[in-house]
Amino acid sequence: xxxxxxxxxxxxxxxxxxxxxxxxxxxxxxxxxxxxxxxxxxxxxxxxxxxxxxxxxxxxxxxxxxxxxxxxxxxxxxxxxxxxxxxxxxxxxxxxxxxxxxxxxxxxxxxxxxxxxxxxxxxxxxxxxxxxxxxxxxxxxxxxxxxxxxxxxxxxxxxxxxxxxxxxxxxxxxxxxxxxxxxxxxxxxxxxxxxxxxxxxxxxxxxxxxxxxxxxxxxxxxxxxxxxxxxxxxxxxxxxxxxxxxxxxxxxxxxxxxxxxxxxxxxxxxxxxxxxxxxxxxxxxxxxxxxxxxxxxxxxxxxxxxxxxxxxxxxxxxxxxxxxxxxxxxxxxxxxxxxxxxxxxxxxxxxxxxxxxxxxxxxxxxxxxxxxxxxxxxxxxxxxxxxxxxxxxxxxxxxxxxxxxxxxxxxxxxxxxxxxxxxxxxxxxxxxxxxxxxxxxxxxxxxxxxxxxxxxxxxxxxxxxxxxxxxxxxxxxxxxxxxxxxxxxxxxxxxxxxxx
Amino acid sequence: xxxxxxxxxxxxxxxxxxxxxxxxxxxxxxxxxxxxxxxxxxxxxxxxxxxxxxxxxxxxxxxxxxxxxxxxxxxxxxxxxxxxxxxxxxxxxxxxxxxxxxxxxxxxxxxxxxxxxxxxxxxxxxxxxxxxxxx
Numbered sequence: 321x322x323x324x325x326x327x328x329x330x331x332x333x334x335x336x337x338x339x340x341x342x343x344x345x346x347x348x349x350x351x352x353x354x355x356x357x358x359x360x361x362x363x364x365x366x367x368x369x370x371x372x373x374x375x376x377x378x379x380x381x382x383x384x385x386x387x388x389x390x391x392x393x394x395x396x397x398x399x400x401x402x403x404x405x406x407x408x409x410x411x412x413x414x415x416x417x418x419x420x421x422x423x424x425x426x427x428x429x430x431x432x433x434x435x436x437x438x439x440x441x442x443x444x445x446x447x448x449x450x451x452x453x454x455x456x457x458x459x460x461x462x463x464x465x466x467x468x469x470x471x472x473x474x475x476x477x478x479x480x481x482x483x484x485x486x487x488x489x490x491x492x493x494x495x496x497x498x499x500x501x502x503x504x505x506x507x508x509x510x511x512x513x514x515x516x517x518x519x520x521x522x523x524x525x526x527x528x529x530x531x532x533x534x535x536x537x538x539x540x541x542x543x544x545x546x547x548x549x550x551x552x553x554x555x556x557x558x559x560x561x562x563x564x565x566x567x568x569x570x571x572x573x574x575x576x577x578x579x580x581x582x583x584x585x586x587x588x589x590x591x592x593x594x595x596x597x598x599x600x601x602x603x604x605x606x607x608x609x610x611x612x613x614x615x616x617x618x619x620x621x622x623x624x625x626x627x628x629x630x631x632x633x634x635x636x637x638x639x640x641x642x643x644x645x646x647x648x649x650x651x652x653x654x655x656x657x658x659x660x661x662x663x664x665x666x667x668x669x670x671x672x673x674x675x676x677x678x679x680x681x682x683x684x685x686x687x688x689x690x691x692x693x694x695x696x697x698x699x700x701x702x703x704x705x706x707x708x709x710x711x712x713x714x715x716x717x718x719x720x721x722x723x724x725x726x727x728x729x730x731x732x733x734x735x736x737x738x739x740x741x742x743x744x745x746x747x748x749x750x751x752x753x754x755x756x757x758x759x760x761x762x763x764x765x766x767x768x769x770x771x772x773x774x775x776x777x778x779x780x781x782x783x784x785x786x787x788x789x790x791x792x793x794x795x796x797x798x799x800x801x802x803x804x805x806x807x808x809x810x811x812x813x814x815x816x817x818x819x820x
Numbered sequence: 821x822x823x824x825x826x827x828x829x830x831x832x833x834x835x836x837x838x839x840x841x842x843x844x845x846x847x848x849x850x851x852x853x854x855x856x857x858x859x860x861x862x863x864x865x866x867x868x869x870x871x872x873x874x875x876x877x878x879x880x881x882x883x884x885x886x887x888x889x890x891x892x893x894x895x896x897x898x899x900x901x902x903x904x905x906x907x908x909x910x911x912x913x914x915x916x917x918x919x920x921x922x923x924x925x926x927x928x929x930x931x932x933x934x935x936x937x938x939x940x941x942x943x944x945x946x947x948x949x950x951x952x953x954x955x
Contacts, residue, residue: 370945373858373933383865391918453950484949493947600942605949631943635928639909641840642902649932650843653942743917744909 321530321548325819326353326514328810329529329553331521331568333358334403335799336559336783336806338500339440341508341515343807347814348512356508356515357531357551359560361539362401362501368493372630375490378538379407386563388684392742393589395682396750397561400491401517401539402501404561408750408796409488409609410497411475411625412446414438415791415798418618423788425758427769436801444478444498453484455606457656460597461626462611464708470615470700475625477607484606486628518542519549521560522678524572527778527820528552554817555778555810557771558756559803562785566672566755567680569766569773577775578766582672584757585682586790587749588661591694592629592637593701595710596722600653603628613704617663617792621689622697624704627659637746638714644721648714656710660697661751662690666789672755686742694747695740702731716745751795756785771806778817782806823863823871828878829856832926835894836881839901840924841931843940851937855930862929874926877919881908 328344330337333356341356348354361378369375376383384396398404414437420430440446465472478498485493495502509515516533519542523530529551533544558565566582575581608628616622629637631652638645648655664670670684698715705713706728713723717740727734759765762774771786773779782803784795791798824832833855837844844855863871885893885904893904908920931937938944946952 370947371935373929377865383862392914453953455949455953482950483947484953485947486945486949487947602953604943604945605952631932631938631941632929635841635932636925641905641909641924643842645840646842650941653944741910741914741917743914743921746921 321550323550323552324355325552326355327553327814328352328354328555328557329551330354330356330557330559331529332403332559332561332564332783333401333505333515334398334500334559334561334783335405335796336803337557338402338405338504338508339800339803340557340559340782340807340810341513342504343804344810345508345511345513347811354513355551356505356513357519357521357529358401358515358517359520360398360400360403360517361536362517363491363539365495367539368491370485370487370490370493372490372632379491386682388682390684392686393587393684393747393749395563395587395752396748397563397752400501401515402499402505404750405499405796406491406501407489408499409607410478410499411609411794412441412444412478412797413476413793415793419792425769425788426760428758433798433801436804437797439804440797440800441476444503445480446476446478448474448476449479449482449607449610453482453606454610455484455603456601457603457608457628458606458610458626460601460656460708461658461704464704465613465615467707468703470613470704472611472613472615474611475609479607482607486604486606486608488608490630514543516543519544521568524556524568527554527556529556552819554819555780555814557780557782557806557810559781559783561783562752562755563672563680563682565781565783565785567674567678569756570672570674571678574773578762578773580668580757580764581766582755583668583670584666584754584788585670585672585684586664586666586753586787587684588751588790589664589686589690589694589747589749590659590661591698591716591745591747592627592634593658593660593698593705593713593715594634594638594648595656595705595713596648596651597654597656597709598711601656603653603655603657616696616700620696621663621693623661623663624697624701625659625661627657629657637716639716639745640721656705656708658701658704660694660701662693662697663790663792664690666754666757691737691740695735695737698735699731702735703728716740751791753784753787753790753795756781757788758786759788770809771802772809777813780806780810823860824875824878828875831878831882831894832859832923835901836923837927837930839898839905840927843937844927844931851934854934854936858933859926859930862926874922877923880919881923
């Protein structure tokens with residue numbers, strides 16, 4: 321086994337890991353060493369082909385189809401240089417004050433998170449796109465919401481030179497999306513941080529990581545030769561996602577001292593609805609996600625967002641099969657899509673565990689409240705589609721494949737609870753949160769408000785697994801703000817930390 | 821790890837695919853080959869236990885109709901095949917619903933993940949999508 325030694329090792333290069341890397345990069349000028357260990361590959365710019373299966377296989381764990389233990393939800397999270405920031409749509413929101421209030425973590429104040437968030441909004445060129453580049457899939461959603469009196473807002477997005485490929489979730493082919501792969505990691509590397517790709521961390525010991533480098537078969541080769549490595553560090557920061565950070569800690573034996581490790585996992589469970597218009601609309605030209613409706617977040621526990629997906633993803637999210645399904649699929653140019661997300665509660669039984677091989681297993685039970693929120697969100701979406709002039713709507717919990725505009729007034733009757741059945745409906749999640757929640761005591765949390773693991777001064781967490789409850793919005797900017805705090809504390813604590 | 825047997829492939833690619841994704845029935849030899857390669861590739865990436873479950877479910881799907889109709893699924897009329905598939909889709913047992921969803925996902929992957937089918941779906945994205953916005 322080969323050995324390496326650094327002052328700080330960061331596991332993961334997404335919103336959390338990339339941010340910590342950039343914020344700790346100045347340490348390199350002081351003669352200290354910082355490394356990022358990233359499981360995924362770094363793809364060169366011309367490797368982003370937009371081909372659905374090819375990109376899903378190279379950029380996501382399990383091609384975007386990690387199943388929960390119950391088999392009722394698929395989880396999509398990135399595995400690449402840049403993590404999930406390579407495959408998200410770049411919508412960039414500051415967490416609302418009320419959400420931070422509900423988090424109720426002593427030491428976490430909204431003012432602080434907002435200030436740090438704004439730093440990254442500026443760094444990532446976050447702005448509102450001009451009207452002329454908003455496509456009809458988005459403007460019809462806005463218009464439908466406004467007609468119905470639903471509050472609708474435009475998403476600020478982190479783009480520079482966007483050409484509207486609509487392929488964001490398969491990696492931007494125009495290098496326009498300002499994820500950590502474009503902003504924070506290059507800055508960190510320029511300052512001397514080493515990023516080792518194709519590197520899986522198998523286990524954590526006392527200030528050491530046992531890792532394996534194996535070439536992926538695509539992307540750039542790792543800095544390290546393939547093989548096993550023992551990496552020593554004075555400080556370790558885990559930013560491997562809300563699935564892999566708790567899993568790594570669990571298979572490394574930290575569960576005994578941290579009884580809630582892996583627990584309180586939340587996911588914003590989501591469904592896709594599709595409507596067909598009488599005419600072609602510009603749905604896959606232009607940025608796919610320009611608007612959201614938070615009108616029902618407080619009252620009914622759901623969010624609505626515009627979205628546009630690819631043929632296979634769309635097909636598998638439709639309920640039904642056969643002639644009707646094929647008929648709808650043949651007119652993707654007339655499709656308008658809405659993504660509905662439920663705000664789910666943080667429950668101790670929703671958790672990440674590991675199997676006999678140490679691989680993560682996510683256990684997730686849907687509450688009746690979440691299923692009701694998904695049902696209501698579908699009804700609201702159907703109303704928006706019809707208000708926008710759609711000819712017919714496909715809702716995953718409707719009595720028939722299509723609801724025609726002649727039945728628009730019967731949406732509440734036709735989209736019914738008895739048709740929303742786990743296993744029948746394709747529920748997904750790309751907002752994975754919790755598992756290493758912040759708090760004040762090991763009895764009910766894994767880390768303190770600075771992301772430091774209770775009782776382990778050299779170990780921190782800096783990803784969405786810190787969230788004690790759901791973010792209620794897209795989580796990525798909040799991850800960056802929390803990661804900024806983690807980096808600040810690591811910098812402050814480092815002089816007191818030695819190697820094992 | 822064994823993927824599917826030839827009989828299971830035959831059942832998936834002819835009987836099931838024809839009912840679930842009718843457009844796959846019109847594939848030429850290249851399309852059928854790509855369908856099989858895509859599905860085989862997906863199965864190869866799955867844990868062995870999951871592939872066993874899929875194979876088991878394919879067996880249930882094929883044989884269960886014999887209890888009611890006296891014939892396996894592949895020997896029923898298209899209308900009855902659809903009725904059986906709808907039953908599984910809405911089955912009272914969650915595992916059966918999940919099984920059907922999984923089979924559908926494989927068929928849709930084999931059909932719609934082929935870039936060659938995109939024009940037939942009127943799905944014509946462009947790296948410079950903005951140039952088409954007001955065309």
